[in-house]
Amino acid sequence: MLHWLEIILNELTGYAIVILELMGVFIIVAAGIKGFYNYIRHSPETKRSLGKGLAMGLEFKMGSEILRTVVVREWEEIATVAGIIILRAALAFLIHWEMKEESN
Numbered sequence: 423m424l425h426w427l428e429i430i431l432n433e434l435t436g437y438a439i440v441i442l443e444l445m446g447v448f449i450i451v452a453a454g455i456k457g458f459y460n461y462i463r464h465s466p467e468t469k470r471s472l473g474k475g476l477a478m479g480l481e482f483k484m485g486s487e488i489l490r491t492v493v494v495r496e497w498e499e500i501a502t503v504a505g506i507i508i509l510r511a512a513l514a515f516l517i518h519w520e521m522k523e524e525s526n
Contacts, residue, residue: 487510
């Protein structure tokens with residue numbers, strides 16, 4: 423019984439990871455397109471809009487990495503996932519900091 427629950431958890435987690443990754447990619451691509459459009463129009467909201475989209479996309483991608491920690495089996499995989507989470511968290515922090523500085 424426990425073996426089957428583990429298999430189901432791994433499958434569901436795998437699907438959730440892919441869905442969150444795709445959502446993050448779609449948000450980042452949409453923000454990039456919108457940012458380019460605003461740039462062409464010389465909109466003053468270009469930087470803020472792009473920053474918000476990138477930050478939101480990174481949040482979804484970080485969610486997928488956190489879920490990935492559920493299915494890792496070896497210490498090397500855990501270290502890799504931890505490194506990716508740290509890098510994405512640092513990027514999100516820098517984007518939020520830049521947006522805050524921009525608004526002041």
